[in-house]
Amino acid sequence: MAELIERRPEGLYVPAADVYIDPWRPVEKAIITHAHSDHARPGHRAYLAHPVTAAVLRARLGAHIWVEEKDYARAFRIQGVRFSLHPAGHIPGSAQVRVEHKGEVWVVSGDYKTSADGISSPIDPQRCHVFITESTFGLPVFQWEAAPLLAERLCSWAAHQLQAGCHVVLSVYSLGKAQRITRLLNEAWIVPYVHPAVAEMSQALQQAGVPVGNFSPLSALENRGETGVILVPPAAEEAVLRRLKGPVVTAACSGWVSIRGFKRRRNLNQGFGISDHADWPGLLATIRHTEATSVRVTHGFSGPMAQYLSENGLDARPLETAFNPAEAE
Amino acid sequence: MPALWKLHSILPRPNRRTMEKFAALISQLDGTTSTQEKLDLLVRYFQSVPDRDALCALALLSGWRPRRCLNSSELRSLAAKEASLPLWLVEEAYHFTGDLAETLALLIPFPGNATPSALPTSLTEVLTTLQNLVSNPERARDFILYVWRGTRPSERFVFNKLLTGGFRIGVAQRMALQAFALSRGLDPDFVARRLGGDWNPLDMDSAFSEQDQEEADLHRPFPFCLAHPLELDDVGSLSVDTFFFEYKWDGIRGQLLRVQGRCDLWSRGGEWLNSAFPEIVEAVADLPSDGVLDGEILIWREGQIQSFQELQKRIGRKKPGPDIRRRYPAIFLAFDLLSVEGQDLRTWPLAERRRMLEEFLPARHPVLRASNLLQPASWEEALDLREKAKNYGAEGLMIKNKEAPYHGGRKRGVWWKWKVAPLTVDAVLLYAQSGHGRRAGLCTDFTFGLWHEGQLVPFAKAYSGLTDEEMEEVNRFIRHNTLEKFGPVRRVKPELVFELAFEGIHRSSRHKSGVAVRFPRILRWRHDKKAQEADGLEHLKNLALQRQPTGNSESHPQKSAGDNF
Numbered sequence: 001m002a003e004l005i006e007r008r009p010e011g012l013y014v015p016a017a018d019v020y021i022d023p024w025r026p027v028e029k030a031i032i033t034h035a036h037s038d039h040a041r042p043g044h045r046a047y048l049a050h051p052v053t054a055a056v057l058r059a060r061l062g063a064h065i066w067v068e069e070k071d072y073a074r075a076f077r078i079q080g081v082r083f084s085l086h087p088a089g090h091i092p093g094s095a096q097v098r099v100e101h102k103g104e105v106w107v108v109s110g111d112y113k114t115s116a117d118g119i120s121s122p123i124d125p126q127r128c129h130v131f132i133t134e135s136t137f138g139l140p141v142f143q144w145e146a147a148p149l150l151a152e153r154l155c156s157w158a159a160h161q162l163q164a165g166c167h168v169v170l171s172v173y174s175l176g177k178a179q180r181i182t183r184l185l186n187e188a189w190i191v192p193y194v195h196p197a198v199a200e201m202s203q204a205l206q207q208a209g210v211p212v213g214n215f216s217p218l219s220a221l222e223n224r225g226e227t228g229v230i231l232v233p234p235a236a237e238e239a240v241l242r243r244l245k246g247p248v249v250t251a252a253c254s255g256w257v258s259i260r261g262f263k264r265r266r267n268l269n270q271g272f273g274i275s276d277h278a279d280w281p282g283l284l285a286t287i288r289h290t291e292a293t294s295v296r297v298t299h300g301f302s303g304p305m306a307q308y309l310s311e312n313g314l315d316a317r318p319l320e321t322a323f324n325p326a327e328a329e
Numbered sequence: 330m331p332a333l334w335k336l337h338s339i340l341p342r343p344n345r346r347t348m349e350k351f352a353a354l355i356s357q358l359d360g361t362t363s364t365q366e367k368l369d370l371l372v373r374y375f376q377s378v379p380d381r382d383a384l385c386a387l388a389l390l391s392g393w394r395p396r397r398c399l400n401s402s403e404l405r406s407l408a409a410k411e412a413s414l415p416l417w418l419v420e421e422a423y424h425f426t427g428d429l430a431e432t433l434a435l436l437i438p439f440p441g442n443a444t445p446s447a448l449p450t451s452l453t454e455v456l457t458t459l460q461n462l463v464s465n466p467e468r469a470r471d472f473i474l475y476v477w478r479g480t481r482p483s484e485r486f487v488f489n490k491l492l493t494g495g496f497r498i499g500v501a502q503r504m505a506l507q508a509f510a511l512s513r514g515l516d517p518d519f520v521a522r523r524l525g526g527d528w529n530p531l532d533m534d535s536a537f538s539e540q541d542q543e544e545a546d547l548h549r550p551f552p553f554c555l556a557h558p559l560e561l562d563d564v565g566s567l568s569v570d571t572f573f574f575e576y577k578w579d580g581i582r583g584q585l586l587r588v589q590g591r592c593d594l595w596s597r598g599g600e601w602l603n604s605a606f607p608e609i610v611e612a613v614a615d616l617p618s619d620g621v622l623d624g625e626i627l628i629w630r631e632g633q634i635q636s637f638q639e640l641q642k643r644i645g646r647k648k649p650g651p652d653i654r655r656r657y658p659a660i661f662l663a664f665d666l667l668s669v670e671g672q673d674l675r676t677w678p679l680a681e682r683r684r685m686l687e688e689f690l691p692a693r694h695p696v697l698r699a700s701n702l703l704q705p706a707s708w709e710e711a712l713d714l715r716e717k718a719k720n721y722g723a724e725g726l727m728i729k730n731k732e733a734p735y736h737g738g739r740k741r742g743v744w745w746k747w748k749v750a751p752l753t754v755d756a757v758l759l760y761a762q763s764g765h766g767r768r769a770g771l772c773t774d775f776t777f778g779l780w781h782e783g784q785l786v787p788f789a790k791a792y793s794g795l796t797d798e799e800m801e802e803v804n805r806f807i808r809h810n811t812l813e814k815f816g817p818v819r820r821v822k823p824e825l826v827f828e829l830a831f832e833g834i835h836r837s838s839r840h841k842s843g844v845a846v847r848f849p850r851i852l853r854w855r856h857d858k859k860a861q862e863a864d865g866l867e868h869l870k871n872l873a874l875q876r877q878p879t880g881n882s883e884s885h886p887q888k889s890a891g892d893n894f
Contacts, residue, residue: 140414141422141435145482258435259426260359260486262770265797270360281438303814304421311415 004099004106005132007319012108012132016101017081020044021108024322031083033110034094035060035175038323050085052093055208056175059200072121088112089123090276091176092210098126106130107290113275114282115147117180119210125289132319133287135300136277137255144255144279154181154253154272155188161249162190162227169241171252171268174233175201176276181253182213185229193221195232195240255279287314299323347378347451351386352487358500367500371508382452383509384530390505393530394494398462398469401429404492407470408433411477424763424817425770430489434482449476455491456531503738550584550595551621551667551675552737559728559745565708573679573731574703574711575664576723577746579637580627581644585661585697587613587620588671594626594661602626604648609661612696619670620689623735624663624700634662636722663690664700664727667735675735682735715747725749752834752846752872754864755855757785758825761807762818771800772807772819775851777829779842781866785823788842788866789831794851803854826858827851834869842866 006013011023011030019029026043033039035049035056047057047067054067070076072095075084085095090111097108105128112123112134144150161168170192172178178198185192194202194215202212218240221228232240234252241248249269256262257271278286287295287309295316297306302318309316354374358367371390375383389395399407409419414436423432449455462469476488490496510517564572582597592614594602603610606626613622628635628643635657643649643657666686667675674682683702690699703726705711715726725748733743756779761772774792778785795803803825810822830852837845844866 139422139425140412140418141426141432143435143439143482145439256770259770260431261427263359265771267362269362301421301425304418308415308418 004101004104004130005108007321012321014078014081014099017078017083017099019048019078019081021097022110022323029078031097032057033088033097033108034091036091036111036173039110050093050095052205052208052210053095054093056093056201056204059204072124086126087121087124089114089117089120092120092179092205093208094120094176096123096126098128104129106132107292108132109134109286111136111277112286113278114286115144117147117276118183119179119205119212120176123286125286127291129292130294130296131287131290131292132296132298133283134277134323135283135297135302135305137275137279138283138297138301138305140280142255142258142279143281144258144273144275147274150272150274151184151187154251154274155185155190157251157270158185158190158229159188162229165227166247166249167227167244168229169237169244169248169250170229170231171234171237171250171254171266172198172231173254173276174198175205177253177274178202178231178233179205179210179212180276181231181274182215183211186213190229191216192229192231193218195230195236197233197236198231347382348449348455349484350374350378351382351452352484354386355487355490356483364504368504368508371500371505372511375509375512378452381530383512385452385456387505387509388530389491389496390500391502392496394496395456395459395491396463397492397494398459399466399473399492401493403466404429404433404473404489407473408436408477411474412436412438421816427763427770430493431486434485434489437477437485439482440479453531455488459491460531547588548586548591548593550586550593551623551735553582553584553597553623554665554735554737554744555739556727556744556746557739557741559747564728564745569705569707569711571731573683573729574705574714575700575727575729576703576718576721577725577727577748578625578627578634578662579722579724580625580634580640580662583624583626583661584667585609585613585622585624585663587616587618589619590614596626605644605646606659606661607649608654608696609659612661612694616689616691616697618689619668621667621669622661622663622686622689622697623665623667624661627660627662628657629660630658634722660696660698662698662700665735677734678732679729679735680731711747715749719749753828753830753852754779754869754872755826755858755862756789756829757823757860757863758803758821758827759785759787759823760818760820761803771804773800775827777827777849778823779864779866779869781842785860785863786842786866788840788844788869789829789846789849791827791829791849791851795854799854823860826855826860826863828853828855834872842869844869 002015004014004016005021006015010020010025010027012021014021019031020027021031022033022039023030023044024041028045030044030047032047032049032053035053040057040060042061045066047054047065048070049057049067050072051069054069057065057067070085072085072087075082077083082100084098086098088094088096088110090113094110094112096110096112099106099108107126107128109132114123116122158168170181172181174195174197178194179202182192182194182202191214195218199215199217202215206212218230221230227246230240237250241250251270251272252266252268253272253274255273255275255277257268258273263271283305293315295306295309295314296319297309297316298319298321306316306318354370357370361367361370374386378386405419406416409416419432419436422436423429426432426435449458458472462472473492477485480488506520507517510520583602584595586593586595592603592610594606594610596602609626626640628639639657643653643659646653663686666682666689667673669685669689674685687699690697703714705714711726718725725746728745728747730743736743756777758775759778760776762774763770763772774790776787776790778787806825807819807821810824811819812822813820829849831846831849833847834844836843
């Protein structure tokens with residue numbers, strides 16, 4: 001029997017509706033789970049996404065793109081196949097895609113997390129027959145510490161460094177993580193200076209109605225001659241560090257730096273394991289909530305995760321995709 | 330006897346939670362890359378804890394390994410059971426993080442916020458408890474589970490480090506020692522000498538009280554003078570007469586002490602070797618006067634120095650019998666004299682010490698010999714001597730400044746080692762495996778192949794030699810070009826070419842290629858070469874024929890004590 005969702009060279013494909021989900025090659029119709037660049041690629045003829053994701057897509061890929069907007073939990077049909085988007089809790093606008101056809105229900109998770117971040121709609125797992133899940137942090141060594149604890153640790157460390165006369169450079173992904181960290185810092189009366197790439201994303205989200213917190217442009221810091229907390233995307237960190245004068249400390253906020261080796265390899269002073277992905281217990285809990293008997297495991301630790309699920313009675317197998325977990329956090 | 334750790338939960342002693350201080354120290358050291366800051370952290374830590382804890386911490390940071398009460402596979406099983414995970418998944422996670430202590434710390438479910446820390450209150454107590462549980466695995470398991478369930482990952486990690494033995498966390502031994510000395514107002518050299526040998530912080534009676542310090546001190550080695558790899562630019566402009574030249578032998582570096590009639594043989598790694606090499610100790614006992622010699626322990630047979638492999642055959646025996654002693658006779662090849670009749674000579678110029686050494690050693694002694702001084706007339710001749718060193722089974726040359734005093738540690742401009750230039754080939758990357766420690770999560774262990782009859786045959790593994798940037802780039806290639814995965818190993822598209830260097834080649838039936846190379850390492854990435862342009866196995870075998878020295882052609886097993894220069 002043909003499967004409801006299959007893997008084509010272009011990406012995950014729903015043959016009955018002739019539509020792709022997060023395709024990595026240009027296609028006619030693409031449903032986009034969220035606006036991170038490995039999921040939302042340029043060049044598709046028509047996009048379909050949550051309104052917040054749509055706003056970011058326009059900022060990122062150009063105002064000319066054709067995007068159809070769908071709110072969470074509003075069903076719509078494409079060639080008789082019933083679709084709906086549901087919160088994934090990953091970043092603002094991120095969605096799981098529920099696909100229902102002839103009594104069979106599949107869900108594509110996109111990226112997701114189970115803890116609240118203060119800016120994204122919390123994940124709402126859907127019952128389904130087949131669940132296509134991410135596994136960015138699909139090893140049991142990934143267990144996030146409680147979010148308030150991490151927030152408190154980050155803020156008190158940053159405040160301490162500022163007082164000691166150091167700039168604090170935080171390496172964060174520009175969409176989602178940066179806004180989440182901005183809000184955390186605001187709670188501790190810190191207004192971060194943000195790299196233009198971050199500012200662009202924050203403004204796009206703000207226009208779409210997401211409360212992104214208070215921030216200043218990085219250029220303002222240079223005029224003021226005081227120390228500040230600076231949010232930069234990882235790729236721009238080197239350049240920013242070269243330009244800053246005076247003592248600097250660096251940290252990253254990412255699930256990866258919960259492993260010492262990663263922190264040390266990147267020569268960071270501190271790492272805060274604040275992640276926008278589900279940890280191992282979060283992945284397992286979500287899979288349980290879907291009540292799916294069949295699970296396809298994509299980007300991340302798909303091999304071990306699928307094997308573990310199989311040993312626990314699920315029909316689970318890895319599904320190779322072109323999403324890049326290492327560069328998406 | 331009631332279990333020690335149960336008492337702690339009843340009787341908390343909040344002011345004495347020095348174990349937590351140690352765990353915090355480790356986190357803080359992790360958080361800085363500045364040497365000065367590390368030193369400050371260490372000094373503050375040492376000042377804030379009692380002597381015994383400070384000693385334990387110093388021992389751990391200096392590479393002391395507590396005896397293990399569970400071995401690594403027992404620990405893995407215990408953690409797997411506690412976390413309700415299959416063992417293979419624990420292994421998978423370990424391959425990924427590259428650090429067993431950390432893996433196990435992260436695997437166990439985290440305790441709730443309300444749970445108080447279950448760490449015993451002092452580092453000494455933890456170590457003592459673990460030591461008492463060495464032969465009681467059942468109780469050890471209970472104790473470990475108790476601690477795991479009640480600690481946060483960062484504390485758990487430090488506790489696990491005590492369980493697994495190794496404590497390499499980016500603090501140089503010398504720095505830990507210096508910080509300890511500062512915290513106690515002692516002279517670092519004095520502490521180094523006191524702790525130069527093999528010591529267990531739990532067994533020491535009084536750590537640094539004045540009286541027994543001097544007594545115990547007398548019979549321990551001085552801090553060893555270490556050599557830098559030579560760059561001709563360092564010395565090429567100076568006359569060769571400025572230096573002594575000696576062959577660099579591959580043995581065990583050691584100090585041989587005769588002090589107030591008592592004799593001790595210490596390796597550089599801090600091992601006490603009296604029972605392993607009794608003939609050397611007997612020889613020095615027969616001398617008429619006291620002295621401290623620095624030199625190399627070597628096997629001497631048929632009129633020449635034998636390879637390290639021959640020495641290896643004796644090292645394994647703690648107490649060699651007469652047969653082994655006859656087959657592998659040991660000598661002490663002395664190249665320095667550090668004290669004589671209680672007088673410290675270390676501040677004297679090397680030339681003076683050498684003169685004293687020759688007076689001190691009896692002429693033509695079969696066991697105690699002085700190193701040969703080579704006398705090249707120019708740097709060209711020195712280069713020639715180095716090339717020929719291999720013919721005698723030496724690794725290269727040692728070059729020492731005649732005027733320099735004896736410095737403990739690796740000080741520039743005093744001693745150099747000048748090894749024979751390595752052999753090289755261009756080889757193709759075939760397999761990659763994820764690495765450990767600082768490069769966890771990255772593939773850092775590579776297997777390389779050479780062409781043979783139209784196929785690439787794996788011939789060597791190499792680990793080091795790439796910059797962090799190159800490593801990232803190679804890993805990006807690996808991620809996108811993995812053909813197959815078996816566990817942590819990936820077979821990659823054979824495209825990338827690297828120049829590999831190694832020290833020697835020998836035939837091996839255990840290797841697919843039929844040859845094995847010594848100390849292979851990556852010299853550079855040959856972006857300019859395609860896989861088709863890599864070298865063939867024949868080329869490697871030809872190199873072997875051209876360069877193979879006599880007498881030292883065997884493979885080089887792992888050294889036990891790391892006692893070479």
